[in-house]
Amino acid sequence: MDGITRRRALLLSTALVASLGLTACAGTPAPAGDKAGGVVTITVNGMPAKTQAADRKDFEELVKQFEAAHPKIKIDAREGQMDPKTFAAKLAGGQLEDVYYVYFTDPAGLIQRKQGADITPYLADVPYLSDIRPELQKVFKDKEGKTYGLPTGNYSMGLVYNRELFRKAGLDPDKPPTTWEEVRAAAKKISELGEDTVGYADYSKNNQGGWHLTSWLYSMGGEVATEENGKWKAAFDSDAGRKALHTLHDMRWTDKSMGTRQLLEIGDVQKMMGSGKLGMYMAGPDNIPTIVKQFERKYEEFGLAALPGTATLGGGDGFMFNPKATPEKIKAGLQWVQWKYLNPDREEENVTKFSGLGVPIGLPQPNLFGGAAQQKIDAIHVAHANVPQENYKPFVDRSPQVEVKVEPPNAQQIYTVLDGVMQSVLTKEDADIDTLLEQAAARTDTILATVK
Amino acid sequence: MSALPTPAAPGRRARRLRDLRRTGAAGENPKAGESPNAGENPKAGESPATAASRVPATGRARRLRENLVAYLFLSAALICFALFAWYPIVRGVLLGFQQVTFAQPAEWVGLDNFRRLFADPLFATAWRNTGYFTLLALVFGFAAPFVTAVVLNELRRGQSYLRLTVYLPVMLPPIVTMLLWRWFYDPGPGLFNNVLGVLHLPAQQWLESEHLAMISLVLVSTWANMGTTTLIYLAALGGIPGELYEAAELDGASIRRRLWHVTIPQVRFILLITLLLQVIGTMQVFVEPFVLTGGGPDDATVTILLLLYRYAFVYNDFGLASAMSTLLFVVLGLFAGLYLRLTRTKD
Numbered sequence: 001m002d003g004i005t006r007r008r009a010l011l012l013s014t015a016l017v018a019s020l021g022l023t024a025c026a027g028t029p030a031p032a033g034d035k036a037g038g039v040v041t042i043t044v045n046g047m048p049a050k051t052q053a054a055d056r057k058d059f060e061e062l063v064k065q066f067e068a069a070h071p072k073i074k075i076d077a078r079e080g081q082m083d084p085k086t087f088a089a090k091l092a093g094g095q096l097e098d099v100y101y102v103y104f105t106d107p108a109g110l111i112q113r114k115q116g117a118d119i120t121p122y123l124a125d126v127p128y129l130s131d132i133r134p135e136l137q138k139v140f141k142d143k144e145g146k147t148y149g150l151p152t153g154n155y156s157m158g159l160v161y162n163r164e165l166f167r168k169a170g171l172d173p174d175k176p177p178t179t180w181e182e183v184r185a186a187a188k189k190i191s192e193l194g195e196d197t198v199g200y201a202d203y204s205k206n207n208q209g210g211w212h213l214t215s216w217l218y219s220m221g222g223e224v225a226t227e228e229n230g231k232w233k234a235a236f237d238s239d240a241g242r243k244a245l246h247t248l249h250d251m252r253w254t255d256k257s258m259g260t261r262q263l264l265e266i267g268d269v270q271k272m273m274g275s276g277k278l279g280m281y282m283a284g285p286d287n288i289p290t291i292v293k294q295f296e297r298k299y300e301e302f303g304l305a306a307l308p309g310t311a312t313l314g315g316g317d318g319f320m321f322n323p324k325a326t327p328e329k330i331k332a333g334l335q336w337v338q339w340k341y342l343n344p345d346r347e348e349e350n351v352t353k354f355s356g357l358g359v360p361i362g363l364p365q366p367n368l369f370g371g372a373a374q375q376k377i378d379a380i381h382v383a384h385a386n387v388p389q390e391n392y393k394p395f396v397d398r399s400p401q402v403e404v405k406v407e408p409p410n411a412q413q414i415y416t417v418l419d420g421v422m423q424s425v426l427t428k429e430d431a432d433i434d435t436l437l438e439q440a441a442a443r444t445d446t447i448l449a450t451v452k
Numbered sequence: 453m454s455a456l457p458t459p460a461a462p463g464r465r466a467r468r469l470r471d472l473r474r475t476g477a478a479g480e481n482p483k484a485g486e487s488p489n490a491g492e493n494p495k496a497g498e499s500p501a502t503a504a505s506r507v508p509a510t511g512r513a514r515r516l517r518e519n520l521v522a523y524l525f526l527s528a529a530l531i532c533f534a535l536f537a538w539y540p541i542v543r544g545v546l547l548g549f550q551q552v553t554f555a556q557p558a559e560w561v562g563l564d565n566f567r568r569l570f571a572d573p574l575f576a577t578a579w580r581n582t583g584y585f586t587l588l589a590l591v592f593g594f595a596a597p598f599v600t601a602v603v604l605n606e607l608r609r610g611q612s613y614l615r616l617t618v619y620l621p622v623m624l625p626p627i628v629t630m631l632l633w634r635w636f637y638d639p640g641p642g643l644f645n646n647v648l649g650v651l652h653l654p655a656q657q658w659l660e661s662e663h664l665a666m667i668s669l670v671l672v673s674t675w676a677n678m679g680t681t682t683l684i685y686l687a688a689l690g691g692i693p694g695e696l697y698e699a700a701e702l703d704g705a706s707i708r709r710r711l712w713h714v715t716i717p718q719v720r721f722i723l724l725i726t727l728l729l730q731v732i733g734t735m736q737v738f739v740e741p742f743v744l745t746g747g748g749p750d751d752a753t754v755t756i757l758l759l760l761y762r763y764a765f766v767y768n769d770f771g772l773a774s775a776m777s778t779l780l781f782v783v784l785g786l787f788a789g790l791y792l793r794l795t796r797t798k799d
Binding site for chain 2 (some may be wrong): 005006084085087088090092109113114115196204205206207259260261262265323324338358412413416420424426427428446
């Protein structure tokens with residue numbers, strides 16, 4: 001220990017930052033004894049924070065109802081969702097919940113790293129499982145078809161727009177653009193209103209640029225990556241890629257309809273929309289309640305259109321199970337997830353209760369089920385809708401023609417690369433699109449070479 | 453500035469120094485840079501074990517007995533250190549050679565993580581960017597506080613008020629600083645572009661331009677951190693004997709010559725230390741690019757820690773992140789070693 005000053009130790013420890021600090025708590029044994037008198041206690045997350053008092057109270061009530069209906073199961077609910085910053089630490093420290101919330105971007109990696117439990121053997125007893133849309137179930141499956149989780153929410157990217165700005169710019173808010181040329185023209189008109197009004201905004205920071213560029217590529221008929229003979233390769237150095245980037249470049253530099261401030265992320269753009277300074281941006285329906293709540297706006301102010309083109313990016317969320325959970329806990333957890341989130345039988349009761357509490361009813365998504373189950377849910381939603389259904393008609397009507405595609409493998413790494421492409425196009429007037437695509441594709445190929 | 457022999461070094465001179473330290477006698481002329489009563493002021497970082505090893509075996513038991521309570525108190529700190537500083541460091545280095553999922557036992561992969569690290573094109577970019585940031589931070593961050601301190605030191609009125617003003621940014625939470633500067637840099641209604649507009653100068657893309665982004669980040673960082681360094685310099689300047697200036701003035705030295713021949717040589721050591729600390733500090737730049745640019749535009753501000761963060765918390769690849777931090781650890785260790793050597797010599 002000779003020569004270890006306090007400062008040096010501090011320096012050294014900070015040099016290793018959080019990634020190492022994480023490991024300090026590794027090795028704590030998982031809590032034992034989940035059964036007491038045949039009762040299984042499961043920890044679940046997804047409980048709303050205390051600051052969302054109404055949602056929290058409702059969640060707690062539902063837990064009580066569930067426990068009353070399932071006397072052999074006790075729910076130990078925790079706040080929060082899947083947070084990549086704490087996930088590994090919680091898993092290492094035995095603190096990860098038995099049933100944990102994930103976004104659609106996570107399951108593939110979690111399954112590959114065996115950080116989720118295989119729930120295939122317990123699925124036979126799950127009601128309505130066969131009604132859940134297969135493409136959503138697929139997100140939680142591995143190559144052999146084993147299942148590791150259940151979807152509980154989904155979205156597909158459309159265009160959220162400000163109806164008032166449309167009107168001001170002489171555009172018909174009931175007939176939003178359906179092609180990228182129309183989007184471009186509308187954005188130009190809106191930005192010509194002046195007073196720092198931005199026609200169209202898009203993300204380009206912290207992997208969100210890559211996420212949105214993926215949707216751009218899909219809508220232009222392109223792909224991010226394709227599989228050939230079991231090998232993945234980048235596929236965006238294509239006509240679709242060039243078209244997407246040229247459109248963005250022209251909107252930013254020729255039309256000047258994307259504002260001057262770039263390197264934006266979701267919060268920035270929602271703020272622009274919430275302050276009434278933004279005409280359109282690419283987003284799922286779930287963005288509307290966020291803006292309304294956060295910036296005290298009205299639902300009537302916003303419209304939703306489907307993304308132009310033939311396809312869009314879809315995503316969502318769901319629940320996975322702790323790889324260290326016992327079979328009893330997994331079975332109990334499945335009952336909770338199905339009862340709380342995937343339950344057409346409780347829809348009427350829920351919706352009746354929520355419609356009066358300001359919870360938005362009647363947004364076009366999530367659409368978790370197919371066929372009769374979804375029709376039943378939709379009918380209930382329409383009957384109790386408290387948000388303006390007609391504002392979402394352009395989205396709903398065109399949705400059947402827009403294919404929903406999932407994210408590419410190793411999505412986050414690829415998004416990092418595509419972030420750079422987005423940034424170049426939006427910050428450099430002389431960006432060389434061909435070279436950008438070529439270089440990004442080469443980097444993506446290296447990333448995809450690791451896909452197993 | 454020459455180095456002292458280490459305590460373990462044999463020979464007459466070492467023994468003589470040992471005696472000197474123990475007795476605190478100032479009879480002999482100590483080596484340059486060695487304070488005569490160093491024995492009473494154990495050098496920073498010297499562990500009690502080392503100190504004890506210098507005492508002859510017969511005295512050791514007695515010393516141990518006498519200082520038992522002190523050792524007890526010390527052991528608490530050492531245990532805390534071992535638990536919260538050393539254990540994570542060792543684990544971190546080991547993780548660099550493993551593939552970890554935390555769901556299953558870690559798998560040893562040898563140098564695999566390092567190989568993958570070198571294959572990542574962003575790896576070189578991150579080191580280059582960090583080097584660039586450090587260099588810029590030295591140009592701005594090293595000169596600015598020194599100049600500020602010299603100016604403050606010359607002031608006869610309002611010095612304490614200005615000291616507080618200079619120190620104020622240090623007290624702001626980093627995230628507040630970042631959001632404030634984000635508004636300064638905003639290409640639309642931002643402060644800087646408005647000022648440029650008033651002066652009929654063209655507006656700048658502060659954070660959106662590849663060439664300006666890093667400089668913009670360094671400005672934030674300098675502004676936020678210069679308060680502490682300025683205080684250190686002020687303390688050093690305050691310690692310069694006034695006679696030196698008086699003598700220089702009698703000799704007719706101008707302000708510039710006094711600065712060059714009196715001030716700078718007198719605070720030379722402090723300048724060197726802050727330089728090293730600055731290198732160590734700025735190489736760990738994270739908050740600025742994370743909040744302001746996210747590494748963009750076009751990877752122009754991807755730094756080592758930002759990349760490390762991505763490996764760990766975006767890609768969930770702790771092996772890769774740990775390999776990266778081990779490399780950073782080695783590089784910073786070199787600087788830390790240099791720092792230690794210098795401070796030890798000064799004692």
